[in-house]
Amino acid sequence: MTGLMVTSPFLPIQLLTKTAFASFGDVIEADPSTMRLINGGTTERFHALATAEALGEGASIILNIFRGQPRAFPYSVTMMERHPFGSQSFSPLSGRPFLVVVAEDDGGKPGVPQVFLAGAHQGVNYRANVWHHPLMSLKEISDFLVVDRTGPGNNLEEYFYSEPFIIEEPKA
Numbered sequence: 001m002t003g004l005m006v007t008s009p010f011l012p013i014q015l016l017t018k019t020a021f022a023s024f025g026d027v028i029e030a031d032p033s034t035m036r037l038i039n040g041g042t043t044e045r046f047h048a049l050a051t052a053e054a055l056g057e058g059a060s061i062i063l064n065i066f067r068g069q070p071r072a073f074p075y076s077v078t079m080m081e082r083h084p085f086g087s088q089s090f091s092p093l094s095g096r097p098f099l100v101v102v103a104e105d106d107g108g109k110p111g112v113p114q115v116f117l118a119g120a121h122q123g124v125n126y127r128a129n130v131w132h133h134p135l136m137s138l139k140e141i142s143d144f145l146v147v148d149r150t151g152p153g154n155n156l157e158e159y160f161y162s163e164p165f166i167i168e169e170p171k172a
């Protein structure tokens with residue numbers, strides 16, 4: 001019997017892990033398996049956690065600070081975006097968790113969003129062309145170091161869902 005499969009609009013929140021996030025990009029955190037001692041043993045280098053991509057002639061990598069207003073909950077996810085010509089990373093500078101919302105590509109549009117709770121010690125790097133929701137700070141105004149791409153071409157594609165998905169207040 002073929003019935004319309006109805007997806008609940010309420011999105012579950014999962015903890016951010018490298019494995020769970022692998023198809024979307026990288027988790028930027030002090031992973032002991034990446035650590036090498038440098039500077040005469042006075043510094044631990046957690047090496048090559050992610051790769052920044054700047055695609056196209058004349059493109060370059062830039063470093064930014066995003067100061068995000070906290071999101072109010074329950075939150076309606078009405079849209080997603082992606083950057084076809086470059087990666088984009090978010091690393092928290094304010095010492096608090098944040099939400100990461102991504103989706104697989106489904107024939108050129110985002111599928112059902114997947115929501116991850118990132119800890120204050122975790123950042124993410126979205127690979128180029130990965131669907132994601134714009135920055136979602138929690139509780140207070142929060143700063144993030146953002147590494148992404150500048151250069152020619154339109155590096156922002158947006159998609160608006162016909163019906164919103166709902167995220168309830170995270171227990172962070």
Ligand SMILES: NC(=O)N[C@@H](O)C(=O)O
Binds near residue numbers: 088132133134135
């Ligand atoms: N537009 C912009 O620079 N920010 C978004 O790309 C975002 O992911 O927050």
Ligand code: NI
Binds near residue numbers: 081083088132133134
């Ligand atoms: Ni973005």
